[in-house]
Amino acid sequence: MTDNSITCPSCGTVFPVPEGLNQCFCPNCGRKILCSVPGERSAPRAEYRTGVFTDSATGITAGSAMVPDGYTLTAKYETHKIDEITPFGTTATAVSPDGRMTVGSRYGEHWYHYLINGPLQLASNRKQWKKYMEPEDYLRNVAERIAGTAVTPASGGPIQTRYSVNRSEEAAKLVSRFEENAHISLPNIQCDLRLQNILCESRALLCHYTRNGTAWTILAGADLFGLEYYDASPMGSLNRGMTSVIRLQGRKKKDTGADAPFGHAKDAGKPVDAIEWGAKRLYFAVGPKENEAEVIKNFMTYTATWAQDPALDRQLEQIHANVRVQEQASLQKAMNYAAQSQALNAQRQAQISQTLNQTSDIVMQGYNNRMASQDRISQNWSEAIRGVDSYVTGDGRTVEHSVVSDHVYQNQYGDTIGVSGSLDEIPKDWTEIYKKDGG
DSSP states (O other): OOTTEEEOTTTOOEEEOOTTOSEEEOTTTOOEEEOEETTEEOOOOTTEEEEEEEOTTTOOEEEEEEEETTOEEEEEEEEOOSOSSOSEEEEEEEEOTTSSOEEEEEEEEEEEEESOOOGGGGGSOGGGBOOOOOHHHHHHHHHHHHHTSOOEEEEEEEOOOHHHHTHHHHHHHHHHHHHHHHHHHSTTOOGGGTEEEEEEEEEEEEEEEEETTEEEEEEEEEEEEEEEESSOSHHHHHHHHHHHHHHHTTOOOOSOSTTSOOSGGGGGTOOOSEEEEEEEEEEEEEEEGGGHHHHHHHHHHHHHHOEEOHHHHHHHHHHHHHHHHHHHHHHHHHHHHHHHHHHHHHHHHHHHHHHHHHHHHHHHHSTTTOGGGHHHHHHHHHHHHHTEEEEEOTTSOEEEEETTOSEEEEETTSOEEEESSOOSSOOTTEEEEEETTOO
16 A cells, blocks of 8 residues: 555445545545544554454354454354345354453344234244334343443434434335235235335444343344335235234224324324334444443444355345246246135136026926925025025124135134135134035
């Protein structure tokens, strides 16, 4: 590096800087850098160095960040089976020589908060269900998980990370992914009318706690994301419909209906069916309270310079691309099934019409000598005309469903639903009932 060059502490890019500037911006990542003072170029800060975090077990490099000189670096590469958002993750930690101060980061977390827990949601992964937490509450929860005890929040606010610097780009990715998923679920919806609120920011919370008689400082930070939307999937619209049915039938249920306060979009008078939320990455720093200034300095330096290894970025993009291909294939399969179902329904309607004609002939020809069975014939006639079959519920009631239904199910409240085709797994609390005539 020449006397007129500088290395970006965030991405490692080396670039020339004209003499006399006291600050500049990296041409690669855009970070603002202090590069000189009037009349003298600034010397590198000896107390910090660029640390490269590599997993000793796998040889995979997690990333790099500025860390205090003399700290021991460790990294861990982990795979996750939750969903396509977090197929793998990394933990990168730097520990002081005496082991009393730590600074680092780890992979993020991803959850959904649904409006109501309808039967159709049993197909979803409960591992990803979590009630939405406001940023400060969430960061306090993160701090307590790290500390292993209750903490007392002292202060908090935004922090600078690569995520927050590229906030507009990250928000655009969230919207793009949402629209892509929504179009796969419901190809004809207008997604921009259904996306109610977007959260995309990096924040940290400073807390205190006591352990073994020693006062400690802990900083917990996160690259937060959140999407609030309604009717963005068949699940959302069906749950809303089921909630309306429950309300009309006068049954009391937890206040989770369409008019219940839910999400930030309620301030605009708009309903929310789900909040998809979490953190892209978590950051932390711990140390004795007497060293709080140093703990804060280490934390802010680390978060501002942390950069995931480019190879992992490329790996993640490839995984997401593969998932999108699979989702498109699933959509095509669903569309093919819908077309087949439509053709089958048309065939069944033709059969119904033929049955009506045959029934009419039988009734007219056998009227005089079948007076004893008039009630049964009338009932069959009525059902055939209306295209329904009668079913007997568990409590002895008779209900009718379209002949298009192959199976009919009843829940604990006595509600019934007809299904064309068959279900691989009957939802919890629903049991199958059968035709009145034993068919």
